Amino acid sequence: MGSDDEAHLFFNLYSQRMYIIISLMSGMCVLAYMRGSLGMSMTCMVNSTAVALEHASSAHKHEPLQRGREILNEYTIKCNALRRGFTNKFSNSKALNDYGGDIIWSQHKQNLLLSSMSLGSIITMLPAGYLADRYSPVTLIKVATLTFSLMNLLFPTLAMYFNFWSVWAARFVSGLGEGFISPSIFSLISRWVPNHEKSQAIALFTIGSQIAGVLFPPVTALFCASVFRWAGNFYSTSILMFVWLTIFHFVGVDSPSKSKVISTSEREYLEQHIHSHNKKLHGKRPSIPFKQIFTSRAVLSALYCHFTFGLYIAMVSLFMPIFFKEVLFLNMKENGFYSSIPPFFQIFAKITWAIFIDRLKRKKILTHTRGCRISHAIGSMSCGTFFILIGYFSDCSNPMLTILFMTIMAIGTGTSSSGAITALVSLAPIYTGFLTSISTAILISGTMALPLLVSVIRVHGTVEEWRTVFYIVGALTFSSTIVFTLFGEAEIQEWAQGASPKLPSTIEQAEILPIEAKNLILNEEKGKEEEQQA
The missing domain is CATH 1.20.1250.20 (MFS general substrate transporter like domains)
Structure with missing residues (x-):
């Protein structure tokens, strides 16, 4: 890890990008x-009880609504013995939590x-x-x-x-x-x-x-x-x-x-x-x-x-x-x-x-x-x-x-x-x-x-x-x-x-490109000046 990376760690008090992410x-x-x-x-x-009873009554349209009690199974009865539930108004059993x-x-x-x-x-x-x-x-x-x-x-x-x-x-x-x-x-x-x-x-x-x-x-x-x-x-x-x-x-x-x-x-x-x-x-x-x-x-x-x-x-x-x-x-x-x-x-x-x-x-x-x-x-x-x-x-x-x-x-x-x-x-x-x-x-x-x-x-x-x-x-x-x-x-x-943009021709146009792009253009311009002087 370079010294530049050490000086600009993501997690530090002066990291503006960290605050954006926060x-x-x-x-x-x-x-x-x-x-x-x-x-x-x-x-x-x-x-839940009403929904279950509605489901049961729709499944047994020609039978009494008390049929809803049939939604009780062995697992539910077992859990009611272990955990607190709510009383089903159609029976003395605890039907659902x-x-x-x-x-x-x-x-x-x-x-x-x-x-x-x-x-x-x-x-x-x-x-x-x-x-x-x-x-x-x-x-x-x-x-x-x-x-x-x-x-x-x-x-x-x-x-x-x-x-x-x-x-x-x-x-x-x-x-x-x-x-x-x-x-x-x-x-x-x-x-x-x-x-x-x-x-x-x-x-x-x-x-x-x-x-x-x-x-x-x-x-x-x-x-x-x-x-x-x-x-x-x-x-x-x-x-x-x-x-x-x-x-x-x-x-x-x-x-x-x-x-x-x-x-x-x-x-x-x-x-x-x-x-x-x-x-x-x-x-x-x-x-x-x-x-x-x-x-x-x-x-x-x-x-x-x-x-x-x-x-x-x-x-x-x-x-x-x-x-x-x-x-x-x-x-x-x-x-x-x-x-x-x-x-x-x-x-x-x-x-x-x-x-x-x-x-x-x-x-x-x-x-x-x-x-x-x-x-x-x-x-x-x-x-x-x-x-x-x-x-x-x-x-x-x-x-x-x-x-x-x-x-x-x-x-x-x-x-x-x-x-x-x-x-x-x-x-x-x-x-x-x-x-x-x-x-x-x-x-x-x-x-x-x-x-x-x-x-x-x-x-x-x-x-x-x-x-x-x-x-x-x-x-x-x-x-x-x-x-x-x-x-x-x-x-x-x-x-x-391959989607990188073409380099512009002048440093003014490169103002919004990364530093290395600007340096590359500056070097090219410097080389042209040296050729002209020669």
């Missing part, structure tokens, strides 16, 4: 709360709602990447988060006073806004952070999701038990996002060259080490090499990893609170508290690993590719292994074993941000927005696929049904280890290197 991390924290609050809130929004919600949405409607935002995101994802590479990613982030916040603010009113489809539409529009956020953020990161620091930057940025996972499940549970009920979650997240937007309006800057507070030395250092996103002098950016991108093994392997990561995200953020309720029979406060334990430990694992792996890369002990392969392998094997173990061992008699498995899995997957995610944004910096839009669309397709899978398998919420879900998700996640180890790369690809 601002994005705080926004991601609130965004993750807004996105994931529905999964936790659903447990106290929906009246119901949190006392007042909305009656069928399992099918719940799954539709959980996937509605993902559907909206996919629609705007590709144009978002195109726009983020060509225009201001900061502006796109602000407009997108404002849209998301407004729809989130309307959600409780629509749910309580209007029909289901108005709620679905609000989440869908939220997704349209969210589709712009990830491509814009990664485009911004590529303008501020050199390749050899991207593991640290992405780890710091994505920690926002883990902080949300630590803080907000207990907060969600407290709101559910308070006078504000579940609606308090939506109001509080919207207010937090409005506050963040106000702050980001003043601190968000598209590039080092536009920053008024960055030091001259840091600006020059970044100009030396960042390949792309300097404005092209002759107007047009190079066209996107679609064929090379979609036939690249490095790109395709990273995209497959993003799909399996989408399954993991949906499983943890949307369905684990429901699993804790239906299978582990945890009460509301236990659900919130135990949901926050795994991401707490993941925060430390993620940052520690990112600093460690980037240090090995700076010292040339590991190449970018090998560092990303090792990082992804640890994360995906941990995820796949422990999902399968949770499916095999978990039931209401040993909830702490499930929490232990979830915590170890979270620590292991803390390395994932330094794996395929870092690799993809390193392959072609000039096309970061486009590649990120594709990868995020693939990731979101994973988050959409899981609710569809769960809706087919989970009918009554039994442990056997959930076991099948865990086995499938675990196997798919584990398979990404093999794919990325064989085909994953993290070096700038040949088809991306």
Whole structure:
């Protein structure tokens, strides 16, 4: 590691790029709360007993409503003997661990709602990447988060006073806004952070999701038990996002060259080490090499990893609170508290690993590719292994074993941000927005696929049904280890290197190019002067 690198470490008090990433991390924290609050809130929004009875009565239209008692099975009776439940008004048995919600949405409607935002995101994802590479990613982030916040603010009113489809539409529009956020953020990161620091930057940025996972499940549970009920979650997240937007309006800057507070030395250092996103002098950016991108093994392997990561995200953020309720029979406060334990430990694992792996890369002990392969392998094997173990061992008699498995899995997957995610944004910096839009669309397709899978398998919420879900998700996640180890790369690809702009003819025109480009032109001009003097 050179003295120049030592003088401009990513983590230091004078690093303006670190503060940019911290601002994005705080926004991601609130965004993750807004996105994931529905999964936790659903447990106290929906009246589980009423939904189960409605399902039972529709299945037995010509029989008395008391038929709903047949939803009880041996597992439920066993858990009622071990865990506190709620009394079924149609019998003296405790039918379900119901949190006392007042909305009656069928399992099918719940799954539709959980996937509605993902559907909206996919629609705007590709144009978002195109726009983020060509225009201001900061502006796109602000407009997108404002849209998301407004729809989130309307959600409780629509749910309580209007029909289901108005709620679905609000989440869908939220997704349209969210589709712009990830491509814009990664485009911004590529303008501020050199390749050899991207593991640290992405780890710091994505920690926002883990902080949300630590803080907000207990907060969600407290709101559910308070006078504000579940609606308090939506109001509080919207207010937090409005506050963040106000702050980001003043601190968000598209590039080092536009920053008024960055030091001259840091600006020059970044100009030396960042390949792309300097404005092209002759107007047009190079066209996107679609064929090379979609036939690249490095790109395709990273995209497959993003799909399996989408399954993991949906499983943890949307369905684990429901699993804790239906299978582990945890009460509301236990659900919130135990949901926050795994991401707490993941925060430390993620940052520690990112600093460690980037240090090995700076010292040339590991190449970018090998560092990303090792990082992804640890994360995906941990995820796949422990999902399968949770499916095999978990039931209401040993909830702490499930929490232990979830915590170890979270620590292991803390390395994932330094794996395929870092690799993809390193392959072609000039096309970061486009590649990120594709990868995020693939990731979101994973988050959409899981609710569809769960809706087919989970009918009554039994442990056997959930076991099948865990086995499938675990196997798919584990398979990404093999794919990325064989085909994953993290070096700038040949088809991306060819996109560099032609050198201008004068130093004045080179004002916005990196330092080495300016020096090259100066040397050429100096050589011409010497020839003329000779």
